[in-house]
Amino acid sequence: MSQAEHFDVVILGSGQGGKLLAWHLGHSGKKVAVVERRWVGGSCPAVACLPSKNELWSARVAHLVQNAAQFGTLAANVKIDMRKVRSRKQDMIDRDVDFHLGAYKSSGAELIMGSGRFTGPKMVEVVLNGGGTRVLIGNEVVINVGTHAAIPDIPGLEAARALTHIEALELDYQPSHLIVLGGGYVGIEMAQAYRRFGSRVTMIEPSRQLMGREDADVAEEVLGILTAEGIEVLLDAQPVCVYGLSGDGITLTVQTATGEHKVEGNDLLVAVGRIPNTSDIGLDKAGVALDARGYVQVNERLETTAPGVWALGECAGSPQFTHVSVDDFRIVRDNMAGGDRRTDDRLIPYVMFTDPPLARAGLSVGEAQRKGIPVRVAKLPMNNVLRTEATDETQGFMKVVVSANDDRILGFTMIGSEAGEVMAAIQTAMLAELPYTKLRDAVITHLTIAEGFGPLFGKVPPRAA
Numbered sequence: 474m475s476q477a478e479h480f481d482v483v484i485l486g487s488g489q490g491g492k493l494l495a496w497h498l499g500h501s502g503k504k505v506a507v508v509e510r511r512w513v514g515g516s517c518p519a520v521a522c523l524p525s526k527n528e529l530w531s532a533r534v535a536h537l538v539q540n541a542a543q544f545g546t547l548a549a550n551v552k553i554d555m556r557k558v559r560s561r562k563q564d565m566i567d568r569d570v571d572f573h574l575g576a577y578k579s580s581g582a583e584l585i586m587g588s589g590r591f592t593g594p595k596m597v598e599v600v601l602n603g604g605g606t607r608v609l610i611g612n613e614v615v616i617n618v619g620t621h622a623a624i625p626d627i628p629g630l631e632a633a634r635a636l637t638h639i640e641a642l643e644l645d646y647q648p649s650h651l652i653v654l655g656g657g658y659v660g661i662e663m664a665q666a667y668r669r670f671g672s673r674v675t676m677i678e679p680s681r682q683l684m685g686r687e688d689a690d691v692a693e694e695v696l697g698i699l700t701a702e703g704i705e706v707l708l709d710a711q712p713v714c715v716y717g718l719s720g721d722g723i724t725l726t727v728q729t730a731t732g733e734h735k736v737e738g739n740d741l742l743v744a745v746g747r748i749p750n751t752s753d754i755g756l757d758k759a760g761v762a763l764d765a766r767g768y769v770q771v772n773e774r775l776e777t778t779a780p781g782v783w784a785l786g787e788c789a790g791s792p793q794f795t796h797v798s799v800d801d802f803r804i805v806r807d808n809m810a811g812g813d814r815r816t817d818d819r820l821i822p823y824v825m826f827t828d829p830p831l832a833r834a835g836l837s838v839g840e841a842q843r844k845g846i847p848v849r850v851a852k853l854p855m856n857n858v859l860r861t862e863a864t865d866e867t868q869g870f871m872k873v874v875v876s877a878n879d880d881r882i883l884g885f886t887m888i889g890s891e892a893g894e895v896m897a898a899i900q901t902a903m904l905a906e907l908p909y910t911k912l913r914d915a916v917i918t919h920l921t922i923a924e925g926f927g928p929l930f931g932k933v934p935p936r937a938a
């Protein structure tokens with residue numbers, strides 16, 4: 474066994490929060506090691522957020538050019554070059570890798586490429602990618618190993634060698650017919666992108682609506698946007714079995730209310746949720762307990778059940794967004810330094826980057842009802858926002874949830890152009906606990922999307938006397 478090496482902090486997995494913590498601690502003069510088995514910088518810049526949004530943007534350009542005649546630009550013989558789409562994305566990833574390596578170097582934190590697992594309390598053994606092993610002991614250890622795409626137990630699926638988002642983002646051709654299992658974030662974003670690149674796309678979702686955590690009217694609107702672009706969506710459809718090989722030909726049998734149906738396609742993308750990367754990293758040897766779903770058990774300070782061992786990001790059960798892992802970093806950083814920051818008092822926004830995007834901060838109407846919080850609700854179709862007259866971006870709506878007892882904004886959902894940017898303004902008002910009337914009465918620039926705040930908040934019903 475290799476001689477053990479001592480560090481102030483050892484970070485297992487270079488996820489979004491972990492790398493920021495490493496750089497921060499390194500700059501503060503701590504001796505830090507980060508163990509990463511595959512992706513310099515973690516999954517977000519390598520195989521998730523950035524590459525997907527990069528390809529989604531290429532798909533948006535394709536869509537705009539294909540529909541340019543509507544705006545008076547005639548573009549004949551439009552062709553999509555998927556190899557260029559992929560190489561543009563890869564160039565971005567390469568730049569990101571260079572950036573990360575530079576950040577490690579300047580911080581003094583050591584990036585060790587290899588697979589790590591605990592062999593004892595606060596002791597991590599690394600099987601190095603380049604051969605050999607190292608044993609690292611940290612005064613403190615941080616677990617930031619993320620999750621991977623779940624592959625459901627459907628007969629024939631494993632043999633079909635379906636794509637996950639990782640392989641889908643590497644395709645250098647348009648599948649003639651892409652079948653997408655799962656109507657959540659990954660499935661919907663990728664389905665729209667591939668449809669815009671020219672594929673026929675069929676989406677299979679076992680629930681009665683897409684985007685299960687959203688209100689029914691939000692899911693309906695997303696469904697309408699997808700079907701208007703020619704994506705076939707089968708709701709309430711249970712996959713029964715798969716036959717064939719993704720890339721060659723796939724037959725998927727689904728059970729629906731009207732019986733069994735066969736969907737014939739060429740490629741199969743699985744996007745049905747995530748599994749934490751916690752099963753084979755020796756957590757039992759480290760005294761780190763898992764919860765019932767296999768995520769690292771943490772308290773609201775992100776401490777695990779083992780003293781001096783922290784966990785952050787998706788593997789700790791935090792909401793599955795990069796900005797949450799980044800905020801987990803701030804919590805662990807401050808708590809390591811003796812502070813008392815918590816995870817249970819934060820307002821977490823998110824955006825699904827379809828075109829138009831879906832953005833939400835705070836409560837949906839359904840969540841307010843389930844929590845027994847009395848609310849007032851107002852909704853404004855995007856075609857009532859004057860800017861959309863000029864841009865033709867009329868799909869979607871803004872919906873606000875306001876407390877019934879006072880004038881605080883408790884939630885905002887928007888499907889529409891610039892939804893993520895517009896939501897940030899509402900989120901700021903929510904953080905400041907600003908009464909909604911301030912936004913209703915504010916002078917907002919004409920001709921912006923946010924100009925819709927006036928009519929939206931003007932529709933909030935008055936408080937019951």
Ligand SMILES: Cc1cc2nc3c(=O)[nH]c(=O)nc-3n(C[C@H](O)[C@H](O)[C@H](O)COP(=O)(O)OP(=O)(O)OC[C@H]3O[C@@H](n4cnc5c(N)ncnc54)[C@H](O)[C@@H]3O)c2cc1C
Nearest residue numbers: 486488489510515516521522589618619786787793794795
């Ligand atoms: C297709 C897709 C698109 C997404 N788009 C967005 C988006 O637009 N916005 C957004 O906010 N979120 C998005 N997400 C979610 C976001 O990518 C994740 O929430 C975020 O990357 C999670 O970060 P993390 O810190 O938990 O870990 P990760 O970034 O996943 O990092 C964990 C790292 O640990 C490494 N690792 C695991 N086990 C070991 C081991 N034993 N030894 C060494 N290393 C190990 C892994 O290789 C990985 O690099 C997207 C996700 C997907 C799949």
Ligand SMILES: NC(=O)c1ccc[n+]([C@@H]2O[C@H](COP(=O)([O-])OP(=O)(O)OC[C@H]3O[C@@H](n4cnc5c(N)ncnc54)[C@H](O)[C@@H]3O)[C@@H](O)[C@H]2O)c1
Nearest residue numbers: 625654655656657658659660679744745746793824825826
């Ligand atoms: N823009 C973003 O911020 C963004 C983009 C992509 C992913 N993400 C994050 O990644 C997470 C994972 O995304 P995801 O799309 O994999 O999961 P998800 O949880 O968003 O959606 C999974 C969908 O698959 C369905 N499903 C479950 N089992 C199925 C089966 N056997 N067959 C077919 N469908 C099945 C579920 O009903 C659900 O609708 C998201 O929750 C999100 O937090 C974020």
